[in-house]
Amino acid sequence: MDQILSLAGQNLLSPVILFFVLGVAASLARSDLTFPEAIAKGMSLYLLFAIGFKGGASVAQHGADISLGLAVLAGVVLSFLLPFVAFALIRVLARGVSVLDAAAVAGHYGSISIVTFVAATSLLTAGGIVHEGYMVAVAAAMEAPAIVSALWLAMRGGAGGKMDSDLWREILLNGSIVLLLGAFAIGWITGERGMAEIAPFIVAPFKGVLCLFLLDMGIVAGRELRAARRVVTPGVVAFGILMPLVGAAFGLAVGLVLGLSAGGVAVMMTLSASASYIAVPAAMRVALPRANPALYLTLALGITFPFNLTLGIPLYMALAQTLTGG
Amino acid sequence: MDQILSLAGQNLLSPVILFFVLGVAASLARSDLTFPEAIAKGMSLYLLFAIGFKGGASVAQHGADISLGLAVLAGVVLSFLLPFVAFALIRVLARGVSVLDAAAVAGHYGSISIVTFVAATSLLTAGGIVHEGYMVAVAAAMEAPAIVSALWLAMRGGAGGKMDSDLWREILLNGSIVLLLGAFAIGWITGERGMAEIAPFIVAPFKGVLCLFLLDMGIVAGRELRAARRVVTPGVVAFGILMPLVGAAFGLAVGLVLGLSAGGVAVMMTLSASASYIAVPAAMRVALPRANPALYLTLALGITFPFNLTLGIPLYMALAQTLTGG
Amino acid sequence: MDQILSLAGQNLLSPVILFFVLGVAASLARSDLTFPEAIAKGMSLYLLFAIGFKGGASVAQHGADISLGLAVLAGVVLSFLLPFVAFALIRVLARGVSVLDAAAVAGHYGSISIVTFVAATSLLTAGGIVHEGYMVAVAAAMEAPAIVSALWLAMRGGAGGKMDSDLWREILLNGSIVLLLGAFAIGWITGERGMAEIAPFIVAPFKGVLCLFLLDMGIVAGRELRAARRVVTPGVVAFGILMPLVGAAFGLAVGLVLGLSAGGVAVMMTLSASASYIAVPAAMRVALPRANPALYLTLALGITFPFNLTLGIPLYMALAQTLTGG
Amino acid sequence: MQMHDARRVEVMIEAVMEKQITRALEEVGVTGYTILPVLGGSGASGRWTREGQVSRAFSMIAVICLISPHRLDALLEALFPVLDEHIGVVSVTDTHILRAERF
Amino acid sequence: MQMHDARRVEVMIEAVMEKQITRALEEVGVTGYTILPVLGGSGASGRWTREGQVSRAFSMIAVICLISPHRLDALLEALFPVLDEHIGVVSVTDTHILRAERF
Amino acid sequence: MQMHDARRVEVMIEAVMEKQITRALEEVGVTGYTILPVLGGSGASGRWTREGQVSRAFSMIAVICLISPHRLDALLEALFPVLDEHIGVVSVTDTHILRAERF
Numbered sequence A, B, C: 001m002d003q004i005l006s007l008a009g010q011n012l013l014s015p016v017i018l019f020f021v022l023g024v025a026a027s028l029a030r031s032d033l034t035f036p037e038a039i040a041k042g043m044s045l046y047l048l049f050a051i052g053f054k055g056g057a058s059v060a061q062h063g064a065d066i067s068l069g070l071a072v073l074a075g076v077v078l079s080f081l082l083p084f085v086a087f088a089l090i091r092v093l094a095r096g097v098s099v100l101d102a103a104a105v106a107g108h109y110g111s112i113s114i115v116t117f118v119a120a121t122s123l124l125t126a127g128g129i130v131h132e133g134y135m136v137a138v139a140a141a142m143e144a145p146a147i148v149s150a151l152w153l154a155m156r157g158g159a160g161g162k163m164d165s166d167l168w169r170e171i172l173l174n175g176s177i178v179l180l181l182g183a184f185a186i187g188w189i190t191g192e193r194g195m196a197e198i199a200p201f202i203v204a205p206f207k208g209v210l211c212l213f214l215l216d217m218g219i220v221a222g223r224e225l226r227a228a229r230r231v232v233t234p235g236v237v238a239f240g241i242l243m244p245l246v247g248a249a250f251g252l253a254v255g256l257v258l259g260l261s262a263g264g265v266a267v268m269m270t271l272s273a274s275a276s277y278i279a280v281p282a283a284m285r286v287a288l289p290r291a292n293p294a295l296y297l298t299l300a301l302g303i304t305f306p307f308n309l310t311l312g313i314p315l316y317m318a319l320a321q322t323l324t325g326g
Numbered sequence D, E, F: 001m002q003m004h005d006a007r008r009v010e011v012m013i014e015a016v017m018e019k020q021i022t023r024a025l026e027e028v029g030v031t032g033y034t035i036l037p038v039l040g041g042s043g044a045s046g047r048w049t050r051e052g053q054v055s056r057a058f059s060m061i062a063v064i065c066l067i068s069p070h071r072l073d074a075l076l077e078a079l080f081p082v083l084d085e086h087i088g089v090v091s092v093t094d095t096h097i098l099r100a101e102r103f
């Protein structure tokens, strides 16, 4: 417990978190501090490029075996499965939420937030805890399947929704999945030699870019919170905090079964606990246009993301370390 | 004197200045070299983030005492005061300038130019002269008060102008002030540990980004000079060069009274000598829309900025060193 | 031969090439992976800034003599000359291509592709082969003259085209030429001292930015290939692959006559082999608006650029080393 | 200068619907349109802005289409199923164009 | 397709006035508008461009508002005090809209 | 509110032609116009998009010009030689403006 608190305290005082808090505060105070859209996108491309490549290079270094394939498979299964859990939970906790909205929310929680992943891995690295490099591939694999479950839930509930080839392309060839997996593959292929060439771009300055990006995320999250007061009922807030814990429990179980390292388990928990706010919202706008975006965006970005960032990740790390004996 | 000349010569041949000159030349020759707006804004966010954080980290390292508070207070007073001096001076030197325009110009000179500040600190660092890390907070504190004085001058002169809560928010929660102070606070809180994490992003590449940014500033300044030939009378030019010297004299006095280090005095002089071209023009467009933007922008960006950058800063440094015995 | 194959193999597996391939693949698969325009332009400004400065700093270090002037002159002559060769070749290989289109294409091949240049120099650096720093000035000098030849060819062929002072300005004060030469001059003037100041920005992270930029180029090239299936006849493809070889032969001859180092010859070959896809297309849209952009862009960006990047450069390097005995 | 009657159709729609909209236009033979970026806006579903956003989910575009009057109905009918259920507004303005042979 | 008369109000105004303009619109109940970015322009106060600029002081936006004819006067009266003294132009065009219930 | 008849001329043209267009406008005394960025589009010469592009060769802009009816012909005649041979479309819409003294 002590360890958890100290980890959480340390995490809360890291520049990455503090810049996120600064962004939220600036936004709530209605400062005009904003990032141009192109810069925000540029930073997110940089982060995907860097973590994909580093993951691949790390696999190249440590070798890959069947466990990579199993972990990816487990990720896909989790992503398909978690929306059903999320759907049930939100229907119980927040009775005002319609089937359609619940399905849309569920899709977000089955998928993952790549920045939450990055925050977790950088906390792990700072603590000297290693994790499997291929977790980045697991992250990519978990992005999309949840969307299918969400649509199935919506259709079964008679809430409409459609699934055509365009949407499939949108989901599977989504820019962030392609960049993440592409950079992962190139990092794997070029290995140590490739890493030596581009390390000064993707390793040393990484943390600084992450701080700036989280500042921007904080601004956007704050704006979301400010705009969406209507949708934030106690039940919704409860869901936004409970669901990551439930998701993390699933991730923990899977991580232990797979025999991942302490770091790997912590990452698997974080992925399962996190909710998408980039790829899934875009897919939902196409496929379930009548679901309320204010609800799912506020939940994913305004409640669950800050919760994971500040308290969730240290908790998952501490649990993972205790339970793996790592 | 020799020392001043050699400093000035060295400064004039630094990449930072030469890229500014390149930008002005490209613009005057009507080259189509330009930066996308998003990139220019991205660079300015980077610079604010970096200098804010570095200032805070330096305070964390050297400890803060009452002198920090006194310096910030002195900055606020200077920023309130200098517009009155500037107003009187421009009315004397350039008789064609209306009360309204003089008030608007005065607001710019009470406030500060953050890039001039950065140029000064990087010249100091290159020369191995230390300055108080909290000068960044003084810079932030000097951004806004001058706007109030300018509006008061305009209203008193019957030239109109209005001050509502929106404008207050615009001034006080201006993005650049929030980012500067926020990063300063985070640098202070996280100190050496935080610095270690993000130094490779904000320290080593800083000078290079500054060169690119000054290239862009040169392009914009050149464009301004080319467009605004009408407003540039001899009196206006005289003001644009004398006012920074007058401002620097005030800064010098304040710096000596506060007992700042040689570097700190030089920075205080530079801040007082510099004129805003980001925050104040925006506030003036809202509050004094009938003041002529060509006049204040040409002065701040086309005359005073290049003057400080090339000759002013080395002069202030030499004086500060001589007079503090540093 | 063995050496060429191994060089080519090594090149094909470098991160820079693999990211280009990733971009092409993503684009052909119609992924929505794209870079904001501002980010793409920002990266290209960074690359021009960095290579210009590094070239100048290298001249400052090794001293400049008459050979610099001769090489620049030779570049200008090549750029004037190669369009005539290209014009003749495409008229022979692809009979369906009109005089106007052939002239426009010819202009592209007389000029150069700066990214191909960068790719060559980074392959040379990786292989420990030095080249003259002033080759960057040669690259800049070769950008524009070809446009004049192209217009002459079009006018002589009765295909129209006009040349006014605006166009001259567009050509000679083109942003990329100004930035490249300006940074070169500043690198030269500030030399080692300047380099020390900004090296962490322009040296270490360079390769990483280049990877990201080539990812973007791959996306754009793939889009071009997808869109322009109509214009790609066998004759056009043959031209797109033969012309760089012919150009390289000219570059080789000139490089040997000038007595350049092995690296210098390889660069001269690469410049002659490469085709512009930034400056020349823009000039052609102004001066020869009825020429078909799909043709010249597909050739320059979709065929010749990938060819040079993957096979051409290693070949030119191997030939240059063999023939200079370097 | 010879001018011809035409309609200017302006559709403000979510950016994620871009492909669907342009495909619908192309299916009825409308291959001329221009897409403008949108910074922000306000409507029944509240205010929004592009600033700092990464996801395409919450951005809009403006699709502008100049078209001959007699083809307007086909265009609107093609648009309707795409717009339906989606955030967005459509306006049709009478206008005049040069070089009518292309529309 | 059922179309309804409407007006398309287009205001080109300095970006620093965005909040003031949108507040004025909201005060008279106009909650539907779209904001487009502007690259540059020219007017009585000379030419300008956004390129390379950091300050918001010298940029403009285009605010587009589709509105029922009977609400136009209220809108224009709300705009007037904000526009007054400020750089900018306003045009009002007759247009037709689908789904009129929202305007 | 006093409104005045005017024309709204909208030119979608290649970005490389910006200087030529604005010079032509200025030569006939038209010094008021606004330039909007364009993201992409489609026409006789196919589809295009700005995304990821570095060259200005394949981008477009929209030039919007509000003008008094009696000056329209001069404007169009000035535009014509620039447009000729170039990709682009022009539309002219009847509109109403405030503060007519400036146009």
Ligand SMILES: Nc1ncnc2c1ncn2[C@@H]1O[C@H](COP(=O)(O)O)[C@@H](O)[C@H]1O
Pocket: D012, D040, D041, D042, D043, D044, D045, D046, D047, D048, D060, D086, D087, D088, D089, E031, E032, E033, E034, E035, E064, E065, E066, E067, E102, E103
């Ligand atoms: N009356 C209007 N005039 C112009 N744009 C509008 C109007 N109503 C809605 N919009 C645009 O359409 C978007 C979605 O509208 P809504 O579906 O009403 O939320 C808004 O954010 C605006 O960008």
Ligand SMILES: Nc1ncnc2c1ncn2[C@@H]1O[C@H](COP(=O)(O)O)[C@@H](O)[C@H]1O
Pocket: E012, E040, E041, E042, E043, E044, E045, E046, E047, E048, E060, E086, E087, E088, E089, F031, F032, F033, F034, F035, F064, F065, F066, F067, F102, F103
């Ligand atoms: N006649 C016009 N047509 C279109 N835009 C205009 C016109 N006049 C002015 N503008 C726009 O309004 C801005 C300010 O105009 P002004 O107040 O006349 O300097 C210009 O920079 C243009 O962007």
Ligand SMILES: Nc1ncnc2c1ncn2[C@@H]1O[C@H](COP(=O)(O)O)[C@@H](O)[C@H]1O
Pocket: D031, D032, D033, D034, D035, D064, D065, D066, D067, D102, D103, F012, F040, F041, F042, F043, F044, F045, F046, F047, F048, F060, F086, F087, F088, F089
């Ligand atoms: N009917 C139209 N409506 C709106 N924009 C058009 C139309 N036709 C062409 N355009 C624009 O003009 C550009 C060039 O058209 P084109 O010359 O037909 O290829 C297109 O890419 C569009 O941006």
Ligand code: NA
Pocket: A082, A108, A109, A110, A111, A112, A113, A247, A271, A272, A273, A274, A275, A276
């Ligand atoms: Na999840």
Ligand code: NA
Pocket: B082, B108, B109, B110, B111, B112, B113, B247, B271, B272, B273, B274, B275, B276
């Ligand atoms: Na000052």
Ligand code: NA
Pocket: C082, C108, C109, C110, C111, C112, C113, C247, C271, C272, C273, C274, C275, C276
């Ligand atoms: Na060439």
